[in-house]
Amino acid sequence: MDSYLNGHRVLVALDCIIFGFDGKSLKLLLIKRNFEPEFSKWSLMGGFLEENEDLQSAASRILFTLTGLHNNYLEQLQTFGAVNRDPVERTISVVYYALVTIDDQDPVTLQAHNASWIDLADKPALIFDHDQMVETALRQLRYKAAMYPIGFELLPEKFTVPQLHKLYEAIYGVQLDRRNFSRKVIATELLRGTGEKDETSLTKKGQLYALNTEKYQAYLNGYATFMPELAELAKP
C-alpha cells in the first residue's frame, strides 16, 4: 500500500461540455482560445480545481463564468488521465456535461470568453482529448435522456410537444414518429398544459406546456423510465 508521503500530486482540471438546443439542432458551447496554450484553437470551457472546492462546485463555477447561469443540469461524465494529454504539465481532467437553455445566456459574457454555439454537426476539431470527451458526453446524454426526462433542461420553461419532439430527434440523430412520440409524452403526465399557445408558429399554433415538477422529480428518482426504447440508441 502506498503511503501519502510517496503520493504524486497533480493538477486537476475541469472541462465542461455544454449542450444547448436552438429548436432545430443540438449545439455545443465552445470557445475559440485567445490564450495559451493552443492559442486560436477550439476547446471546451475549462479551469482548474481550487483549494477547498469540491468537483461539482468547481464545474458549476466554470459553467457560471461562461454562461452567467446557476442551477443548470450538471453531471459528472468521466475523468481523463492519459500521461501526456496536456503537453504543458501532467493534468487530469474531470469532465462534466451541462444542459442549458440557449436563450437564457448573457451574450456579453459569451463574447468576453470568445464562446459560440456550434452545431454538433459542424463541430471543429478540438484540442487535447476534447473530441473524445464530446463523443462520450453525447453517448451519456443519449442514455440519460432515454431513462430520465432530462431533455426538458434544454428547452425554455414553456414549450410545445413538437418542440420536444424535434429536440429528441436532434439528440438521437434519427427520425421519431411524431404521433407516437406525442402520445407517449402525454402519457407520462410530465406535462402541465398552460392554456397558452405558441405564437411563434407560422401556421397552427400548438399548445404550450410547462413541466409538472412533482412528476419530474419522481422520474428523476426512478419512478419510471421515460422512453425505454431509446436507450438502445446510446451505443458506441
Add this chain to the structure above:
Amino acid sequence: MDSYLNGHRVLVALDCIIFGFDGKSLKLLLIKRNFEPEFSKWSLMGGFLEENEDLQSAASRILFTLTGLHNNYLEQLQTFGAVNRDPVERTISVVYYALVTIDDQDPVTLQAHNASWIDLADKPALIFDHDQMVETALRQLRYKAAMYPIGFELLPEKFTVPQLHKLYEAIYGVQLDRRNFSRKVIATELLRGTGEKDETSLTKKGQLYALNTEKYQAYLNGYATFMPELAELAKP
C-alpha cells in the same frame, strides 16, 4: 481563465470495486485495513496515482496487486472529490470497478492484503465515501450488464445457462423466469456448446457452454442490446 501557475495540485487516489460471483450471490473483495489511517476498518482496495502512469494503468496495477490477475474487465466509474472526503489530506479518488472470476484468485495474495470476499448483502460499513462508491458501482453494473453481456466476466470459462441465470438474478436482486431467460440467452448466439456437462450438479447435469468470442466482441461494440428489459432495473 486560471493559469497553470495558480493551479492547485492534489493527491489522486484510485479505488477499486471488485465484483465476484460464487454461484449464489454477488460478492465484493474488501480489505480489513491493517494500516493507517482508519486501521482495522473495512475499505475498498486503493492506491495512489504515480508519475508517468495513466489512470487505467494505475487501477489495473492496484487490481493486480490484490488479485494477481491481469486482463480483467475494468471500467472507470466516477471520481469523488468532496473537500474533506479524506481527513489526512485533500485527495480526489478516481473509482474503477472490476469483474473477476473468484476461483482464479491467489489465496496467498488475498491473505497478504487481509482481503476477503464479502457477500454484497453482508457488506459492513466502509471508510470515507466508499459506501457511496459501491452503491454507484452496483447501479452501473446493472446498467452495463443489461446493455452488454459483461456478466460472463464473472463466470469461469465454461458455465451452464442456469449458472448464468443465477448470476443475473444476483446482480439485479430479482427473480427472473428461468425459462424465458434461457431462451433469450440462447437466441443471442453468444454461447458455444462444448458438449461437456456440469459434473458439479447433484441431479441433472446441464450443458457447459463457452463464450463465442466473436459475437461477444460484436455485442461489446454495440451490435445489439443484450437484455434491454433489465435496463430499467438500473435505477436509484
Add this chain to the structure above:
DNA sequence: ATATATAGTGTGAAATTTACACAATACGAA
C-alpha cells in the same frame, strides 16, 4: 374562398415480454 403547413387524435399490425405447462435427465431411497 382556397391552398398549404403544422398540430393533434385514432386504429390496427407487428414485435416483444411475460406467464405458465410439460417433458427429459440424474440421483438417492425404498
Add this chain to the structure above:
DNA sequence: TTCGTATTGTGTAAATTTCACACTATATAT
C-alpha cells in the same frame, strides 16, 4: 429395479409495448 425428487431443457399462448399509417383540426397566405 422402481419410484420420488430436484434440476435442466423446450413449447405455447396471453398481455403489453412498439411501430406504421390514416384522418381531422387550426392558422396563415394568396
